[in-house]
């Protein structure tokens with residue numbers, strides 16, 4: 358496992374980040390503990406969560422993923438400094454009008470909830486989950502800057518921002534001498550390229566932001582378990598994967614399978630992650646394994662890189678019009 362700087366910061370993170378949206382949703386507490394321990398044993402030091410994970414699961418109040426991580430660290434006696442914890446704020450955590458968003462008020466109360474559930478007194482990377490069109494960016498950044506100065510947060514980042522909003526945020530931080538977003542968490546994979554590659558990649562490259570893409574396996578589609586001629590896959594995420602069921606993407610899977618074979622029995626998912634790991638603008642793809650077998654498979658991509666020729670094949674198979682062709 359390689360450790361890289363998160364963008365221009367001095368923080369070293371593993372080349373794979375463990376996502377935890379599945380905790381308390383498709384993975385129960387016992388399995389989540391195993392996945393956390395297995396990831397650490399595999400060399401991962403970087404864990405991504407969010408206060409709202411996984412509020413959408415029936416009967417789940419939200420905050421469950423953070424609580425599982427906090428309880429696991431305590432139970433296993435994991436030294437706090439060995440783990441880099443990234444969490445997020447923005448989503449709806451209650452029924453009141455101020456229980457969501459990126460206002461000073463909500464950020465200040467949300468961070469206390471996250472710290473409590475994680476059982477820690479600081480968050481390594483605090484990310485805005487998506488932008489808040491009802492709050493001025495200078496209000497959000499000044500609240501985040503206060504958290505950095507108080508030592509409750511070490512670095513700040515954002516997720517799901519279009520390029521102009523990210524540029525505006527970087528400009529306001531510079532103008533007002535506030536902490537700036539040092540990372541971006543975009544939706545990015547071989548079958549979802551334009552959103553990040555349009556302008557965001559260039560902003561991140563130019564201004565030295567770390568890039569930690571989410572859904573690198575397109576919710577399971579880029580594992581090859583969905584096939585045009587196969588029976589229905591037993592997964593809570595099967596419906597979400599259907600948007601990728603196109604002739605072009607079936608052809609892509611066939612090419613990836615062939616490439617994996619030529620590289621010595623590498624799985625389709627390992628090729629998908631290696632494609633991302635071969636791009637210097639990417640810091641750490643965020644994997645989201647639901648089982649120990651999936652974790653073992655995903656970990657097998659650490660250190661795997663594609664040749665120029667292989668990158669070209671995947672590029673030709675996916676560049677532009679990736680989702681709907």
Ligand SMILES: NC(=O)c1ccc[n+]([C@@H]2O[C@H](COP(=O)([O-])OP(=O)(O)OC[C@H]3O[C@@H](n4cnc5c(N)ncnc54)[C@H](OP(=O)(O)O)[C@@H]3O)[C@@H](O)[C@H]2O)c1
Pocket residue numbers: 375376377378379383405406486516517542570571572573574575576577578580582592593594595626643644645646647650651652654655
């Ligand atoms: N910022 C945001 O807005 C945002 C949004 C989404 C996610 N995220 C973050 O990114 C992380 C990863 O997202 P994601 O779960 O969508 O990632 P993903 O890599 O696209 O999908 C992961 C899912 O693919 C399936 N899978 C993975 N490896 C497999 C294998 N070897 N064989 C078969 N199936 C396999 C599993 O689903 P099943 O087994 O259930 O089918 C697994 O839960 C999340 O945990 C979260 O931390 C952030």
